[in-house]
Structures are given as C-alpha cells and as structure tokens.
Amino acid sequence: MKYNRKVxxxxxxxxxxxxxxAVAFKAKCPECDAEINVPDDALDGEIISCPDCxxxxxxRFDENGVLCLEPAEIEGEDWGE
Amino acid sequence: MSGVSLIYDxxxxxxxxxxxxxxxxxxxxxxxxxxxxxxxxxxxxxKVINEFGDLVLQRCISYFRGLHITAFLENAxxxxxxxxxxxxxxxxxxxxxxxxxxxxxPVPKTLVAFTxxxxxxxxxxxxxxxxxxxxxxxWGRLIALLKDRDMAQALLExxxxxxxxxxxxxxxxxYVKRPPRDxxxxxVGDEVVAAAxxxxxxxxxxxxxxxxxxxEPCPLTDELIDLALKSSEAVGSGVLAIDCMExxxxxxxxxxxxxxxxxxxxxATGVNISEKIIRYAIKVMKK
Numbered sequence: 001m002k003y004n005r006k007v008x009x010x011x012x013x014x015x016x017x018x019x020x021x022a023v024a025f026k027a028k029c030p031e032c033d034a035e036i037n038v039p040d041d042a043l044d045g046e047i048i049s050c051p052d053c054x055x056x057x058x059x060r061f062d063e064n065g066v067l068c069l070e071p072a073e074i075e076g077e078d079w080g081e
Numbered sequence: 082m083s084g085v086s087l088i089y090d091x092x093x094x095x096x097x098x099x100x101x102x103x104x105x106x107x108x109x110x111x112x113x114x115x116x117x118x119x120x121x122x123x124x125x126x127x128k129v130i131n132e133f134g135d136l137v138l139q140r141c142i143s144y145f146r147g148l149h150i151t152a153f154l155e156n157a158x159x160x161x162x163x164x165x166x167x168x169x170x171x172x173x174x175x176x177x178x179x180x181x182x183x184x185x186x187p188v189p190k191t192l193v194a195f196t197x198x199x200x201x202x203x204x205x206x207x208x209x210x211x212x213x214x215x216x217x218x219x220w221g222r223l224i225a226l227l228k229d230r231d232m233a234q235a236l237l238e239x240x241x242x243x244x245x246x247x248x249x250x251x252x253x254x255x256y257v258k259r260p261p262r263d264x265x266x267x268x269v270g271d272e273v274v275a276a277a278x279x280x281x282x283x284x285x286x287x288x289x290x291x292x293x294x295x296x297e298p299c300p301l302t303d304e305l306i307d308l309a310l311k312s313s314e315a316v317g318s319g320v321l322a323i324d325c326m327e328x329x330x331x332x333x334x335x336x337x338x339x340x341x342x343x344x345x346x347x348x349a350t351g352v353n354i355s356e357k358i359i360r361y362a363i364k365v366m367k368k
Contacts, residue, residue, distance in 0.1 A: 080219030
C-alpha cells in the first residue's frame with residue numbers, strides 16, 4: 001500500500017518546473033520540510049533520501065516535466081495516528 | 082535534571098518541533114531510532130534509565146512498535162508519554178468507544194460483529210449508509226462508507242480475503258449526519274490546548290489531514306472543553322488528540338489518538354503545542 005499520491009503532491013511545497021537534465025535545484029521534503037538538493041541528473045523513478053529525516057523519496061516528473069518528490073516507502077498497516 | 086528521550090521510527094514535522102522545543106527549553110533530549118536498537122527485558126531499572134532516561138516521549142509512527150517498547154519501559158519503572166494503558170486503549174477503536182461509554186461521553190451508534198454474516202445482520206439493523214472501520218488503523222485507511230447492501234457484501238467479502246485477524250472484527254457505525262468536517266481537540270494532561278475543524282477535500286468524505294483535509298481554527302467552547310477533558314480522562318489522560326463530530330444531537334467522539342500529529346492544528350491555531358507537551362513531560366518526570 002503506497003502513500004496517497006494526491007495528498008503528497010499537494011504537500012510538495014515547491015514543485016519546480018524543470019526539464020530533464022536541468023541544473024540542480026532545491027525541493028522541500030513532504031515529510032519534514034527540510035530542504036533537499038535534487039541532483040541535476042535525477043531521473044523519473046529514482047530514489048533519493050532526505051538528509052534530515054531519512055525518508056526515501058521517489059523523484060517523479062509529470063507529463064509537463066514538473067518535478068515532485070513522493071515518499072517511496074511502503075506504509076505499514078499500523079502506521080499513523 | 083534527569084534525562085529525557087524521544088523514541089521514533091521516522092522523524093516527522095512533529096518530532097522535529099518536539100526535539101527543538103525541548104532543546105530550546107534547556108532539556109537535554111536523547112533521540113532514539115527504535116529501528117536501530119534492541120532491548121534486554123532482564124535489564125534492571127538502573128540500566129534502562131541509563132539508556133533511556135527517566136522519561137520517554139514515545140512517538141513511533143507504528144502503533145505496535147510504540148506499544149511494545151512502552152510495555153518494556155514502563156515495566157522497568159520509566160515514565161512514558163503516553164502510558165501503556167492509554168496507548169493500548171486509544172490504538173483500538175472498540176476499546177476506545179467502550180471506555181468513552183463508561184465515562185458517559187456521547188459516541189456514534191456502534192455495532193460490532195465477528196463474521197461477515199454477523200456484519201450483514203448488524204448492517205440490516207443499523208441501516209444504510211453506514212461506516213465500516215478497522216478496529217486498529219489510522220489515517221482513514223480501509224474506512225468504508227457502505228451505501229447499500231450490495232456494496233456491504235462486496236466489501237465484507239474483500240475483508241475476508243485479506244486474512245488479517247484484526248480485520249475480521251467488524252466495527253460498524255451509523256453515518257453521522259454532520260457538516261463536511263470534524264473537530265480535533267488536543268489535550269495535554271488536564272489542559273485543553275487547541276482545537277481545529279478538519280474539512281474533507283479532494284472529493285473524499287473522510288476528514289484525516291493525512292488524506293488532505295484542510296484545517297481551520299475552532300473556538301474552545303465550554304461544551305468542547307468539557308467533552309475533551311471527560312474523553313481524555315476516560316482513556317487515562319496524556320497527550321491526546323480527541324476527534325469529534327457535530328451530530329444533530331450534539332457532539333459525539335469517534336476517535337482518540339495517543340501519538341497525535343498536530344501540524345494541521347498548529348497551522349490553524351498557531352498554538353505552541355510542542356512547548357506545552359515538553360512542559361507537561363517535565364511535570365510528569367518530577368512526579
């Protein structure tokens with residue numbers, strides 16, 4: 001069971017419009033708000049980790065080339081509050 | 082001052098602000114990733130204190146991880162926020178409902194069945210639409226709005242196929258005719274700290290912030306304060322998020338969370354919740 005993608009897309013604070021191969025840029029971790037440097041060669045589907053909270057994030061480009069980070073870990077059935 | 086630790090399995094926004102608040106207040110907090118450690122259940126009190134301090138803020142995202150480490154710590158004589166009994170009750174919707182009924186807190190009409198056939202009978206008595214919830218589970222996961230008998234049959238059959246013992250306990254509730262929102266009230270000990278409305282969005286009927294719900298401040302009326310304190314006391318008191326709904330007959334409590342997320346509540350009210358929690362922790366430690 002994955003995170004609700006719709007929710008995390010909205011939580012993604014700064015989905016910056018970049019085309020593949022653009023320069024490195026900063027994004028915000030949807031979990032803890034930390035600033036994350038996304039490497040310029042990041043590919044759709046690549047997993048990067050947040051330096052603050054350690055959350056694994058999947059790099060996603062939508063059909064317009066807009067980047068968003070989404071949590072990659074599988075959610076446990078007893079997770080949450 | 083003696084030591085405090087915060088146990089986590091993932092650092093969310095809430096854990097960050099709790100760690101920052103405690104450091105700002107001069108508290109030396111040890112931050113422990115539960116995924117990295119093991120404990121020896123034969124260790125004596127001194128050894129456990131040495132590792133965890135006199136008080137532990139248990140903030141695991143996984144309910145069962147948090148509950149089991151709490152059992153160990155409390156047995157070794159360490160204060161845990163929240164205590165084992167509180168986490169045990171709040172982690173299970175049926176146990177919570179029963180504790181609330183005992184304390185005369187209004188709850189939605191609730192039926193419980195133990196097989197899919199039993200559940201269908203219960204639903205015939207309850208009427209449609211009705212709500213089916215797992216007794217253990219969060220963020221609105223697997224909570225289903227059953228609109229008619231055909232839909233109920235299909236969902237109950239799907240549940241049977243999941244082969245999960247806890248999902249074979251059928252907790253069924255009337256669909257409360259509420260506005261498209263519920264109210265989250267945060268209590269810290271015997272203080273009601275803040276309240277916010279949570280509006281469902283994205284076409285979802287559920288009001289979980291984890292599902293994208295929008296929060297707005299909610300006035301702390303006497304009725305709300307009284308209900309929150311009674312609910313908190315009913316489950317043993319601690320740091321709790323009490324979720325209630327505005328039914329046509331008045332407020333009803335449907336859930337209490339013992340490892341609350343309060344990002345939405347903070348965004349809506351600006352109340353410094355983390356500082357209040359740390360102050361409470363210090364008070365508990367001195368007891």
